Amino acid sequence: MKNMTVQGSMKSVVVESTPKALATRVADRFLTRLKARTRNxxxxxxxxxxxxxxxxxxxxxxxxxxxESIDWSLVHFWWGDERFVERDSADRNSLQSRQALLDHIAVPAENIHETGAPSDGLSLDDAAAAYAAELARYASKDDAWPSFAVCFLGVGPDGHIASLFPDRPEVTVTGAAALPVRNSPKPPPERITLTRPVLNSSKRVWLVLTGADKASALGLALAGASYASVPAAGAKGRRRTVFFVDEAAAAEVSPELIDRDY
Structure with missing residues (x-):
């Protein structure tokens, strides 16, 4: 494993050889962080x-x-974005999360905060508003939403995060916690996304990306590109921002950015 820190910023890059090794590394860090957070x-x-x-x-x-050592009753799960499809749809982020982890741990049902689905009788706008209201139930002392201990973000080849796509109005919205997204450039077309202020109020933002097709987006994000054009460039946790990447995605990361002490 190699670790890199972007000079003059709080962004770090951790590189693992393969996607599998990367997933294991991130899981290790995740469990370590949860254990520390919930210990008391x-x-x-x-x-x-x-x-x-x-x-x-x-x-x-x-x-x-x-x-098995984590007290999952102390952990609440949210999603940075969700596709406005039925809960049993393969496109549903929450279904993937349930199948991978949530169905296998002792987390109370009320700790899993999903967005609404079309069959709930809500419009896309109503579902986004309901999600914002649910976030407000757990508001932090500073904001109308919780401060995530860890916020995971994927990064698209175009640099998008959550459902904040380049050069679209949702990218720059600061007056709402959750937004409806229509005509998404990536299917399915209707989605709900958290906004940049919510994502960036997280204590730790962990961006996880693999593959050579992500190398350009990673390079632009590290170089400080415009957030409006490369949303990943504007993702920043209050305490730490880490890009977890495989070697293929790290192809354009300058060797001098390696920090052996990370």
Whole structure:
């Protein structure tokens, strides 16, 4: 494993050889963080992501024997974005998360905070508003939403995070916690997404990305590209921001960014 820190910023890059090794590494860090957070009975709010790596990290978490030592009653799960499809749809991020981890741990049903689905009788706008209201029930002292102990984000080849896509109005919204997304450039077209202020109020933002097709997006994010054009460039946790990547995705990361002491 190699560790890299971007000079002059709080962003770090951790590189593992393969996606499988990366998932195991992230799961290890995740369980370590949850153990520390909940040790004295504190609540840990966690924001999950979809996609193959999001599911792989959760599956690796479930497979780690240390998951049995976590008091899951103290952990609340949310999603950075969700596809506005039925709960049993393969496109549903929450279904992937349930199959990979949530169905295998003793987490109370009320600690799993899903967005609404079309069959609930809600419009897309109503579902986004309901999700914002649910977040507000767990508001932190500073914001109208919880501060996530860990916020997982995937990164698309175009640099999008959650369902905040480049050069779209949702990217720059700061006056809402959750937004409806229509005509998404990536199917399915209707989604609900958290906004940048919610994501960036997280204590730790962990961006997990693999593959050569993500190398350009990673390079732009580390170089400080415009958030509006490369949303991943604007993702930042209050305490730490880490890009967990495999060697293929790290192809354009400069060797001088390696920090052996991370």
């Amino acid at each position: 009975g504190r609540i840990a709010h966690v924001c999950l992501t979809g996609g193959s790596m999001g599911a792989a990290v959760l599956a690796a978490t479930a497979a780690d024997e240390r998951s």
